Structures are given as structure tokens and as C-alpha cells.
Amino acid sequence: MLRFTKENFVALCDKLSANDMRLNSIVSEYGYPPLWTRPNTFETLVLTILEQQVSLASAYAAYKKLKERLGKITPQGLLSLSDKDLRSCYFSRQKIVYTRGLAETIVAKKINLKAFETKEDAVIRKELTALKGIGNWTVDIYLLHALQHADVFPVGDLALVNAVKMITGQSFTKEEIMAMAETWKPYRSIATMILWHYYIKKKNIKLLH
CATH class of the missing domain: 1.10.340.30 (Hypothetical protein; domain 2)
Structure with missing residues (x-):
């Protein structure tokens, strides 16, 4: 079971960014995303x-x-x-x-x-x-x-879908987005967090917690 941790998070962001121009541009402009985790409760x-x-x-x-x-x-x-x-x-x-x-x-x-x-x-x-x-x-x-599984891609998440739209300048079906995310395996969770980070920064969203 692949997990991301405090120790490997930055290295995984670097690894994904090195192979994807769009993710690389997000990290270059906005830095690494926060390590968004919650306790398993x-x-x-x-x-x-x-x-x-x-x-x-x-x-x-x-x-x-x-x-x-x-x-x-x-x-x-x-x-x-x-x-x-x-x-x-x-x-x-x-x-x-x-x-x-x-x-x-x-x-x-x-x-x-x-x-x-x-x-x-x-x-x-x-x-x-x-x-x-x-x-x-x-x-x-x-x-x-909560479980920090490294290869999760919540395609039902509106912020994630909108981030993909914004970074590509195009609209896609969920199936097309899932196909695009294949290239980020087995670290789709990391790609998700980079895209969330981009969306939050572009929209200037203030997180409450």
C-alpha cells in the first residue's frame, strides 16, 4: 500500500512535477501544496x-x-x-x-x-x-x-474538476479526466493536492482550518 507521509511528500511532488509540465508550472509558481491530512477518526x-x-x-x-x-x-x-x-x-x-x-x-x-x-x-x-x-x-x-493513500483521485470533487479545467483551458467529461489522471499513477493523491493548491491560490480562497 503506497502512502504519502510528511517525510516523502515533497519528493513525490518533485517526482510528479518532473514528468508533467502543468503540475510543474503550479509548483514553480505557488510552491508545494500543504500536506492536507486528518486523523483517522x-x-x-x-x-x-x-x-x-x-x-x-x-x-x-x-x-x-x-x-x-x-x-x-x-x-x-x-x-x-x-x-x-x-x-x-x-x-x-x-x-x-x-x-x-x-x-x-x-x-x-x-x-x-x-x-x-x-x-x-x-x-x-x-x-x-x-x-x-x-x-x-x-x-x-x-x-x-485520513489514510494518506497515495493513489486516490476524487473525480467527483468540484474543485479538482475546476482546477483541471482552469489549467488546461478546456472542459472534459469525468471519464476524460480519469484518463488524463492515468499518467499520474501511482501518485494521483499528490496530483490532486497540487491541483487543489492551484485552485485555492487562483480563486484566492481562505481556508478556515
């Missing part, structure tokens, strides 16, 4: 679910509110809250269902996040997408940020 998965199809600002507002309420966000803590409590933390009806379902699955020991650290992507994807409200984008972001 229930809290991280809750944040990722909150980030589905909304702005990062609104997702983070809900996450912050929940954190203020619970301190540490655990499955047991989330399950102790009523729908009304979660709505007061800016959770939509759907996000209440999704996060509660995940919490129940972990409490029932049907899913073990720690065990995912030694499992293949396909196995993790199968287990997580079996849960309501967790699709491929959520799994991709989890594999990339």
Missing part, C-alpha cells in the same frame, strides 16, 4: 460527510458547532444528541441520518476505522459505501486525508 468522517455538496465554510460552521457541544466528537456523543440538538448545530435532515447511521455502525462494531489502516482501497470503499449517505467522493476524501 469518526470525527474526520463526520466532517467529510458535512462537506458533501455544500461550501467548506458552511460545513465547518456545523462541525465547529458540534465540537463546541460535544468537545470530542465520538459516535456515542453524537448518538446522545436529539434531532433538535443536531439541527441547532446546523445539521440538515439528511446529514443527521447519515452521521447517526455511521455512529450506530461503529458502536455496533460493524466497521472498525483502525482496521482500515491495513485494508485495500476497494475493501474500504465497499464497507463504507454500504452505509446510507456515504458515496465515492466521501470515501475518496477519507482515503486521501
Whole structure:
């Protein structure tokens, strides 16, 4: 299982950039992307679910509110809250269902996040997408940020798709973008972070955390 780490991240950025003119131009102009990682926890998965199809600002507002309420966000803590409590933390009806379902699955020991650290992507994807409200984008972001798998390409991510559009000056289908990303194997996670970095810099987006 290939992983990126604090130790090899810059070397992997250099390796990809050396073989790709566009990635090279991003790193030359904007420097290396931040090492965007998150701990492999229930809290991280809750944040990722909150980030589905909304702005990062609104997702983070809900996450912050929940954190203020619970301190540490655990499955047991989330399950102790009523729908009304979660709505007061800016959770939509759907996000209440999704996060509660995940919490129940972990409490029932049907899913073990720690065990995912030694499992293949396909196995993790199968287990997580079996849960309501967790699709491929959520799994991709989890594999990339929390497990630091080196070859993840979240083609369902709008910022990534827009970055590809901006750097090439063209629109592509998801299939075409996936085909383009073949050249970045087995380090598609690194290419993703370079492209995110480009998008954030070009759009002058202020990250909240």
C-alpha cells in the first residue's frame, strides 16, 4: 500500500512535477501544496460527510458547532444528541441520518476505522459505501486525508474538476479526466493536492482550518 507521509511528500511532488509540465508550472509558481491530512477518526468522517455538496465554510460552521457541544466528537456523543440538538448545530435532515447511521455502525462494531489502516482501497470503499449517505467522493476524501493513500483521485470533487479545467483551458467529461489522471499513477493523491493548491491560490480562497 503506497502512502504519502510528511517525510516523502515533497519528493513525490518533485517526482510528479518532473514528468508533467502543468503540475510543474503550479509548483514553480505557488510552491508545494500543504500536506492536507486528518486523523483517522469518526470525527474526520463526520466532517467529510458535512462537506458533501455544500461550501467548506458552511460545513465547518456545523462541525465547529458540534465540537463546541460535544468537545470530542465520538459516535456515542453524537448518538446522545436529539434531532433538535443536531439541527441547532446546523445539521440538515439528511446529514443527521447519515452521521447517526455511521455512529450506530461503529458502536455496533460493524466497521472498525483502525482496521482500515491495513485494508485495500476497494475493501474500504465497499464497507463504507454500504452505509446510507456515504458515496465515492466521501470515501475518496477519507482515503486521501485520513489514510494518506497515495493513489486516490476524487473525480467527483468540484474543485479538482475546476482546477483541471482552469489549467488546461478546456472542459472534459469525468471519464476524460480519469484518463488524463492515468499518467499520474501511482501518485494521483499528490496530483490532486497540487491541483487543489492551484485552485485555492487562483480563486484566492481562505481556508478556515
